Amino acid sequence: MPDIDIVTPIHPAPALPLRARLAPLLMPHRLVMAALALAALAAIVTQMNWSWLPVYLPKIGHGLLVTLVLLGSSVAAGFALALPLGAVQVTGPAPLRWLANGFCTVIRGTPLLLQLWLIYYGLGALFAQYPEIRASWLWPYLRQAWPYGFLTLTLSFAAYQGEIMRGAFAGVPRGELEAARAFGMPRLMVFRRVWFPRAVHRALPTLAGEIILQLKATPLVATITVTDLYAVITRVRQDTFLTYEPLLLLIAIYLCLSGTLTIVLRWLEGRVPSGH
Amino acid sequence: MNDATPAVEIRDLHKRFGRLEVLKGISLTARPGDVVAVIGGSGSGKSTMLRCINMLETPTAGDIAIHGEDYKMRATRDGGLEPADRKQLQRIRAQLGMVFQSFNLWPHRTVLGNVIEVPVQVMGLPRDEAVARARQVLDRVGLAAKEDAYPSQMSGGQQQRCAIARVLAVEPLAMLFDEPTSALDPELVGEVLNVIRDLASEKRTMILVTHEMGFARDVASHVVYLKDGRIEEQGPPEQIFGDPRSPHLQQFIRSIA
Numbered sequence: 331m332p333d334i335d336i337v338t339p340i341h342p343a344p345a346l347p348l349r350a351r352l353a354p355l356l357m358p359h360r361l362v363m364a365a366l367a368l369a370a371l372a373a374i375v376t377q378m379n380w381s382w383l384p385v386y387l388p389k390i391g392h393g394l395l396v397t398l399v400l401l402g403s404s405v406a407a408g409f410a411l412a413l414p415l416g417a418v419q420v421t422g423p424a425p426l427r428w429l430a431n432g433f434c435t436v437i438r439g440t441p442l443l444l445q446l447w448l449i450y451y452g453l454g455a456l457f458a459q460y461p462e463i464r465a466s467w468l469w470p471y472l473r474q475a476w477p478y479g480f481l482t483l484t485l486s487f488a489a490y491q492g493e494i495m496r497g498a499f500a501g502v503p504r505g506e507l508e509a510a511r512a513f514g515m516p517r518l519m520v521f522r523r524v525w526f527p528r529a530v531h532r533a534l535p536t537l538a539g540e541i542i543l544q545l546k547a548t549p550l551v552a553t554i555t556v557t558d559l560y561a562v563i564t565r566v567r568q569d570t571f572l573t574y575e576p577l578l579l580l581i582a583i584y585l586c587l588s589g590t591l592t593i594v595l596r597w598l599e600g601r602v603p604s605g606h
Numbered sequence: 607m608n609d610a611t612p613a614v615e616i617r618d619l620h621k622r623f624g625r626l627e628v629l630k631g632i633s634l635t636a637r638p639g640d641v642v643a644v645i646g647g648s649g650s651g652k653s654t655m656l657r658c659i660n661m662l663e664t665p666t667a668g669d670i671a672i673h674g675e676d677y678k679m680r681a682t683r684d685g686g687l688e689p690a691d692r693k694q695l696q697r698i699r700a701q702l703g704m705v706f707q708s709f710n711l712w713p714h715r716t717v718l719g720n721v722i723e724v725p726v727q728v729m730g731l732p733r734d735e736a737v738a739r740a741r742q743v744l745d746r747v748g749l750a751a752k753e754d755a756y757p758s759q760m761s762g763g764q765q766q767r768c769a770i771a772r773v774l775a776v777e778p779l780a781m782l783f784d785e786p787t788s789a790l791d792p793e794l795v796g797e798v799l800n801v802i803r804d805l806a807s808e809k810r811t812m813i814l815v816t817h818e819m820g821f822a823r824d825v826a827s828h829v830v831y832l833k834d835g836r837i838e839e840q841g842p843p844e845q846i847f848g849d850p851r852s853p854h855l856q857q858f859i860r861s862i863a
Contacts, residue, residue: 509710512660513724513776514700516692523727527714 374578382570383579386562393562394583396476397548400558404480405541408487415488416495416529417521430492437489443550445486450478450554479551487544491533494540498533499525538595542588559583611674613638613780613811614659619668621654621835622686628654630835631668636780636828639809643822643843646832647858652815655832656784659813660702661695664688672698673779700728703773707785709765711757717744717768718753721775729776736775743774747801763794767801780811787818819862823847831855 354360418430437445457463457472471477502525510520549560557565559580566576614636621629628651636642644652657663659670661677666686670677675698680690689695711720721740725731731739744750747767757765766786773781786802787795799821806812806825816822822829822843829846831839831854839852850856 503710505706505708505710506712508662509704509706509712512662512699512702512704514696514698514728515724516696519727523723524712528712531714 378575378578379570379572380575382566382572382575386566389562389565390559390579393557393559396557397545397559398587400476400480400483400548400551400556401541401545404483404487405544407480407484408544409491409537411484411488412491412495413526415492416497416499419492419496420499434489434493434496437485438493442482442486442547443553446479446482446550446554449482450475453481454478475555476551479554479556483544483547483551486547487540490543491537491540494533494536495529498529501532502528534595534599538592538599541591541595545584545587545591610637612636612671613640613673614813615669615671615674616655616659617669617671619655619658619670620666621651621658621663622666627666628835629658629665632832632835632837634830634837634840636811636813638779638811639827641806641810641812641814641825641827643826643829644813644815644832645817645819645822645829645846645858650832651835652832653784656782656813656815659780659782660699660704661689662704672701696728700724700776701779702782703776703778703780704782704784705766705769705773705786707788709757709762709769709789711765711769711772713757716754716756717749717760717771720757720768721772724772724776740771740775743771744768746774746804747771748797761794762790763797766790766798770798770801770805774805780813781805783812783814783816785815785817787816817862819847819859831858833858 355364415430415434418426419434422430454472463469463472506524506528507520510524515523548558551558552561552564555561563576563580567573570576612635614634616632616634619629619632619634620627632651632655634642634655644655646652654663658665659672661670664687665679669679675694677689677698678691678694679687682688712723715723718737718740721744722731722733722736725736725739726733741750741753744753747770749764749767749771752760752764752768757768760768770786783802787798790798795818799818802812802814803821803825814822814826824843826843829840829843830837831846831850831852833852833854839846839850839855846855847859850859
């Protein structure tokens with residue numbers, strides 16, 4: 331039996347010289363694949379119709395901004411909600427536990443599109459019936475579509491992430507919390523200094539995936555008249571009668587976004603070494 | 607309070623888990639400077655007794671006083687006790703350092719981070735002062751070069767020494783060791799025992815639950831043999847190991863040796 335060394339941390343392999351690193355890429359079949367990909371890209375750029383692009387670029391930029399703001403804000407707010415949702419399911423009193431569990435189950439068990447429409451048409455119509463609300467300072471916002479999109483996306487993210495946080499909170503080894511208590515930490519400090527950071531770190535690997543799922547859920551808000559990236563591209567297609575070019579651009583943008591998110595979150599994850 | 611005030615005093619301690627009575631009336635006193643070794647077979651209640659001292663387990667009945675101060679307790683509905691004064695509990699706990707069998711370091715913090723955590727967060731020490739003190743105690747346990755390492759990057763022996771440094775940094779009234787070498791590979795036991803031996807020779811108050819009989823014999827000033835939740839025999843190590851009276855203890859020592 332070889333001795334397995336569990337103590338030494340795994341260090342990144344030492345950097346190879348440039349030639350050695352390039353060698354795998356220069357194998358014949360890979361060269362052929364690369365040539366095909368380049369040819370496809372060249373064909374897309376030269377053979378397809380991109381004349382509309384400069385005209386719509388500002389609108390696309392604005393749509394992209396809407397998508398990113400919606401994503402960022404709903405992830406931040408959803409995550410903030412997910413923490414109590416997860417923690418309460420592990421330690422809370424029974425009624426709170428049931429409430430949180432019920433919320434997560436209902437939201438995760440129904441289509442997001444349905445929730446969006448229910449909240450937009452339902453809540454939106456409900457608000458409109460009350461003169462007090464129509465007269466309030468909130469009304470200029472509540473009569474727009476984006477608050478409902480934001481709310482729905484937030485609740486959805488909170489429910490999925492809440493379930494993950496429940497597992498993460500429950501998975502922190504009892505002994506680490508016990509040590510904190512044994513040194514006289516008050517309960518809130520145990521939570522703040524040990525339980526919470528440990529749970530978040532345990533949840534981090536799945537957080538990247540959840541954020542990307544959330545990114546891919548954002549186009550649904552186009553159905554309630556929020557002009558996000560997807561809505562702008564749909565508009566381009568209607569105006570220009572082009573099908574593929576706008577969609578290809580849309581794919582490229584979403585791919586870039588999810589790629590960037592993956593890299594950033596992986597970097598973040600690597601900054602804190604895991605427990606085991 | 608004078609020096610004669612016991613650091614830890616346990617009076618008629620009972621602990622029941624459901625229908626199982628683990629501790630059946632234990633009284634034990636550790637005076638400042640005492641090194642009390644608690645030995646006994648598995649299931650004899652020695653860890654439970656130790657964990658009652660800082661209320662990680664709440665006793666079913668009995669009193670515990672730390673440096674002359676009794677824990678304020680109140681009755682629970684199921685006939686046990688629970689700490690009645692959370693502030694007092696936290697204050698007393700902060701004066702007791704515990705070393706666990708499974709180290710229980712905080713893996714998201716470095717060695718230094720683990721050691722300064724309680725001084726800074728609980729005791730309110732300024733950070734630079736805590737760091738200076740932490741470096742001192744890390745040097746004592748031979749981890750001066752490791753302060754930036756994370757627990758997962760260290761061997762079990764190093765982790766346990768870090769856990770001991772974490773306890774030393776709070777300058778506790780008494781140190782509680784819960785089988786500190788039981789989770790270690792045999793070749794790593796020595797380095798941890800050496801650190802504890804050093805501390806014992808400085809007349810620090812310790813209560814030590816251990817399976818290392820030779821070690822207990824060397825460092826303890828007082829040995830307590832637990833059997834089925836009762837103290838069956840206690841005395842100085844020469845007497846317990848050299849001239850055990852109770853047949854159970856005689857058999858226990860034979861089975862270990």
